[in-house]
Amino acid sequence: MAVLLSTEQLSATIRTLAKALRERHPGFEDVVFVGIQQGGAVLGEEIVAELQRLNPGKTIPYGQLDITFYRDDIRKNIIPPDKMNIHFGVENKTVILIDDVLFTGRTIKAALDVLFDYGRPAKVELCVLVDRNEHRQFPIQADYVGTTVQTSRTDKVKLVNREVILIPA
């Protein structure tokens, strides 16, 4: 097991991501944030808390999205769902999808399918903490990347207890 981001590095990366998001969306007009269960929902909460700290007067809509019912491997394995909580409309909004690790791109593909069942966003952007870009299986790229790492296909990368760790197969 190796630590890719320590707790301190994680906090610094979250601040950097928040700064980049704020630069591109200064007033957060018509912008909503959605974290993907489970790692992305944890990360999203922290990013939105940081944005909230930087913009005290502003209410930043934040929800959680679960892709379980939209997985493409359902015949192999049935997984109990996580909580879905999108309590605001996404119609004509800019949706910032947040996930901890961008790997094959399958999760993001499924997350886009989920999102469109809630309405038709004007734009969707993707914000990730860790990008394992050499393993992408779909034409999906992130707009905001915390860090890019070199990994082998079978490694597992996870956000656990405020650290990003790599577990070799």
Place this chain on the structure above:
Amino acid sequence: MQLTTRHLLGIKNLSKEDISLILSTAEQFKEVLQRPVKKVPSLRDVTIVNLFYENSTRTRFSFELAEKRLSADTINFAASSSSAAKGETLLDTVNNILSMKVDMVVMRHSASGAPHFLSQHIPAAIINAGDGINEHPTQALLDAFSIREKTGGLEGRKVAIIGDIMHSRVAQSNIYLLNRMGAEVTVCGPPTLIPKYIREALGVNVSYNLRETLEWCDVANVLRIQLERQNQVLFSSLREYSIAYGINRQLLDSLDKEIVIMHPGPINRGVELDSDVADSKQSIILQQVENGVAVRMAVLYLLANRNN
């Protein structure tokens, strides 16, 4: 986490964990049903046959809607309009349907044990939608889901099941489920409609007094008199039954608390429930129907890949 069973034949063989998993999964499906697009692609490549050998409105529509909301392909079978009327056996009918590559069978049958028999002879996953006077597991699950939603939990809840207990598969499934989840059950009705030794066999309280039962309970699940299953006279008239065991507004208002009223349908208005009770805000009868779709989605979803 997965279910410990390949089929849903009854509540009797489900563990507490199985029941909790179905109920918590159903909560997420209930969320799906509130969205602008009330449909998920989960069972896109699954084909389900609905085999109804006995009449049904609610259960059949509820299953069919659940299947469609999960994107499954469905085919419907009603015994009255099929070759069963020409003398084909249950097993022959099902094997013929399965040879058309069907993955799951939802079955209602008037013979108790019909789905259990089928499960020993065919490879598809079987979901019991009511078998004779034995079990109706998805009804008990949606009742439990509705009680949990309305009152916050099942543990320690006092539930009365009132009416024709003798001929009710809903009562039996509810008793198994509520006992397993730590609720307390009293069955109430005329002595001729309550099986002897049910207290010893199923661990429930028995009462022949409606008023005392309503004073005791938090939730009253009221059942219909199943005249179609009774082949002897068990009470003198529906009018007399209604006087002794019918629930009316006056009776409810005279209790010192507000209990929750449930009914699996179809209601015989003026017999077991008066309209001003069935349609009151104490009644969650229509929520039960709504929850039925979410609960059946959860069952179908959790059983979908178990035959691989």
